[in-house]
Amino acid sequence: MVxxxxxxxxxxxxxxxxxxxxxxxxxxxxxxxxxxxxxQSLTSTxxxxxxxxxxxxxxxxRAVTMIAVDPSTPTYELSKSVSExxxxxxxxxxxxxxxxxxxxxxxNIDGINRCIEDIRKIKGVEKxxxxxVLRTI
Numbered sequence: 001m002v003x004x005x006x007x008x009x010x011x012x013x014x015x016x017x018x019x020x021x022x023x024x025x026x027x028x029x030x031x032x033x034x035x036x037x038x039x040q041s042l043t044s045t046x047x048x049x050x051x052x053x054x055x056x057x058x059x060x061x062r063a064v065t066m067i068a069v070d071p072s073t074p075t076y077e078l079s080k081s082v083s084e085x086x087x088x089x090x091x092x093x094x095x096x097x098x099x100x101x102x103x104x105x106x107x108n109i110d111g112i113n114r115c116i117e118d119i120r121k122i123k124g125v126e127k128x129x130x131x132x133v134l135r136t137i
Contacts, residue, residue, distance in 0.1 A: 002047060005030065006038055010048065013039075017051045060107045062133040064087075065116060066098035073124025075099050081122050087115040098129065 003093045008028050012019055021035040023095045028035070042048040043081050067082070075093055079100055083091045093115045109132075116130055 002042070006042060006047075009035065009038055010042065013048075013051070040067040040081070041064040058068070060105055061109055061112050062103065062105045063112045063115075063130050064133065065102050065104060065119065065128055066094075066128040067119060067128050068097065069099040070124045070126050078124045080124060082119060083119070084113055085118050087111055 004029050007135060012024050012027060013020075021032040021039070025032050025035045030038075039048070067078070067084045068093055069078050079091050079093055082088060082102055084099060085104075087106050088102055089105055090103045093099065106112050106115065112130070114134070116128060117124060119128055
């Protein structure tokens with residue numbers, strides 16, 4: 001079970017995944033060992049899936065693509081296929097007109113175009129709608 005301290009630790013790690021256990025401990029009033037144990041527990045139970053980086057938007061191009069899935073195609077299977085494509089950073093299954101939303105990035109617009117073309121080749125993709133990110137706040 002995740003408590004308020006676990007939530008605060010995860011918030012801190014989202015802000016800076018390179019924070020040391022000692023730095024986190026000072027902020028949440030726990031020892032280095034207690035922080036290490038909590039992070040290990042959050043990781044082993046799957047609450048924390050992975051530690052990653054976020055590239056600056058000044059480095060390349062980022063896009064948000066929405067995908068409508070053919071009703072006869074399992075959305076999860078299509079999501080897994082999309083998540084394996086070059087440039088795809090995150091995949092979300094969502095509600096509304098579109099079934100999947102993803103964030104992709106590339107060093108240039110050609111890379112984004114290749115990613116979109118690869119998505120459209122996947123069986124079960126009915127349509128896509130892509131938005132280029134201009135600025136991240």
